[in-house]
Amino acid sequence: MSSREHFDNQQEHFDKQNIATIVDEKKQSAKPAKSNKSQLVKRALSSHSWVGLSVSALMYLVCLSGALVVFYEEFERWEQPVIEEYDDYSTRQIHMAIERFNQRVESTPESIYVVLPTESVPRMHISGDDQEWFINQDGSLSEPPIEGWTHFLKELHINLHLPQTFGIILVGALGAMLCGLIVTGILAHPRIFKDAFIWRPKGSRRIAQVDLHNRLSVWGTPFFFMIGLTGAFIGLVGILILVSASAFYNNDREAVIDEVYGADIEVTQSIEQLNIENALQQLQMTHPNAKPIYMVVQNFATENQFLEIAATLPERLIYSEIYRFRSNGELINHQGMSDGHWGQQLAYSVYRLHFGHFAGMPVKWVYFILGLALTIVCATGVNIWLARRKFTSFINDLWVAVVWGSPLAIVLASISVMTRLSATMIFLVSTVMCIIYALWKKNPPRVKSHLQLLTALVLLVIPVWHHLHFSMSWNWSLVNAINFSLVIGSVIYFWLGLSGNRKPS
Template identity: 50%
Template sequence: MAYLKLSTNTVKKSISAHRSIALAIAALLYLTCLTGTLSVFFEEFQRWEQPNIEESTDYTPTQIQTAIQGFQQRVSQMPETLWVVLPTEAVPRMHISGDGQEWFINRDGHLSVPPQEPWTTMLTKLHVQLHLPQNIGLILVGILGVLLFGLIFSGLLSHPNIFKDAFRWRRGRQALTQVDLHNRLSIWALPFYLMISFTGAFIGLIGLFSFIAGAAFYDNDNEALLDDIYGGDPEISIASVNLDIDKAFNTLESMAPEAKPIYLAIQNLGTDKQYFEIAATLPQRLIYSEIYRFHGDGSLINHQQFSDGAVGRQIAYSVYRLHFGHYAGQWVKVIYGLLGLALSVICVSGINIWLAQRKHESALNDLWVAIVWGLPLALAFSALLSFYHWEPLWVFLSTEFIAVIFALLMKQAHKTRWILMACLTVTLLIIVFMREVLNLNESVPSIFHLVNLIVLVVSLILGTMLFLKRKHCRT
């Protein structure tokens, strides 16, 4: 294998930088990685949380028209943009939303119940913006992406033997195991981690960038800058009172037969300026979608050129699917889940190495255990209580707070870890039991049982780990 030739001084400085950055952001980075890993499966969690919804991958323009009429009857004021999310293989459910109001659509086009996915919403919001005000949260998570990139860079320069030791794994001695785990997981999935940090930073910081660059080059007109990147609104030359969705679908079918529509956005409904957009995915493309725009009468205006426009525009619209792992089917999600979990383990093992290298133990050891095992416990516990209409965010925060206090009072990191793991295992088992019992006589999709099965397998793995580590608890 190849060797990195670095001076001792460079290596020392790189280790120092790697350590400083890691210690500063470890907890937040771990939280972001863990919630990010789970968020890859947010569509499955949504279906698991609310399993009793009519599912079908088929839809008709008449169904959409009926749903729009139903929406108009239910709201006092029409939103500027009305969204009709179409069913896909991943989420075979159709819903309509605007101005924060949302309902599922039945097969006959009539509106059903509103989405009730409080835990999944809490989870994704925790990953995207840490439940802070949107702009601040997004920027903070974007900065975490930048710092992760910095950690990867400094990590590479801190380990001149990282290629030389590419296949080494020494088990048994705690510190060495952690070092090897950290380095082996890091090096082989390096391109994935670079991609995740770059796309995460891109998504988080595009707003901040538009603010800084807009002030410098666009006379504070951020909209103009974003229009240059993503394309602006179209000129409406034909005023039409009706919405001919059928004609638009036919036009789309003839011009791009391989395009798969994923949502409709109806702009300025019922006004002279009304038009609508059909977003559609294209095969073998990472762009989130191409957007085809139509007059109200169903005649084509243009498409937004995400698939064939400037390279910059294509890149800007490709980062989302690349970051979420939502392309090319379910297997990509599984691989993203594994690699995301590996990144979370790298965060944990990095701090474990630092803690093991110290000559003493302190409250930091307890605090770190409370974070590492308290966070998944808090996520699991908030999921469990959300089924009984408890607010998941408060349950999450309270559980983590209790875990921290408990760890600080226990002053025995090994024992605390064992107890928190046991609590997590039991909580996961209860979740599976309650979900299956509560929906025993209901007709639920197979994904509901699959998620329960995976949760059960995770709890059994944790149970086995607990059994193997029982000696630690006793001592």
């Protein structure tokens, strides 16, 4: 073989080796890309599962109570149905109520609040220094508002009945975790939006739960993320203020609060008689679209006295704008929530956005339905994990007690409306009894059915008891609408309990 032929053979062999190496390198480079995507999905799924499982029971309680709290204004009226209701009010009525209030209290409060009747709550009440009474249409004082079942429901959602500061922070952290669960849930299921309409009700128990969990998650993602984000802000705003004060305001927390919500004012004048009528007229002239919802007499009966009127504005999400007046009714300024910088407007809009208190009853029903959907997502997430296990344990019993015992305990707590027992105590005792029963029975499907039937029975008894206790007529009203809704709920729970459903809780 000539040297030329030998060189050509060597070159051909080298080229083949080089091509093989290049092809192999391409394969190797492609593998990490696929592997990296797979690893991202696995890590997201693992994170989603562990975060969800670690806070599942608390998240479930917060979501369930949140769905109900949307109607807290209606529940407060149902809880005290004999209070006078009216749409209109007069300045004479307000002055008389303030006078009667000061006669009842031992010492005059620095700030006296008068909550005005609105379309959603056509009642009026006056308060100061934790003393409060409803106002009759003639200006006399009626019963004090009670902190009963509705108050228990709000506290369950806001701080889980834990020490207030710790509880609010914990619930805020749950809101942040909900946002994280949404993000990891999307990353863990690359086809989640493509499969948005897949439904396999005849599949295995796990498949049915997976489909229900994923479909509700996809359809409700924008709402769920908004609820988590606003809930995190409401719960963690104290920490945000503390951090901002430390970083930008030399640890002056009041300066941060004043920057976001507006600073208080100081008024020095000779003591004048409070002229509420002139203040309301001034407000009508300068801001005709403003609808007053409450007023505050600050520094009552001193030379620093002034009047604040909080009012809602049409087509705005801010909770209210606050207008300030001298005692004679002369307008001083407004707090700037409606036309301040975007941070102020955003911060003061979070409350209405989170609780759905805008645009009336239709929005409340949308929030209620989507809130129940989020509650179901919480429950099915744990159901999927339980179904994947090859065995059952006490966790199955505990979970069925949480999922179906919590609604029962909340409904039972409403007995406090007729008995004046502690709603919180009824709830806690009922919850413990449900857990003990589930652990003793060791049969989750049977326990589930029993709890559903018992809830149905209580839902049927409550409206009848409420009607008899308050001697209400059966004409159509908000109170009877709620009682009728409870009967509908009873029918649904009876159907669930009798349907022989053997799926996970």
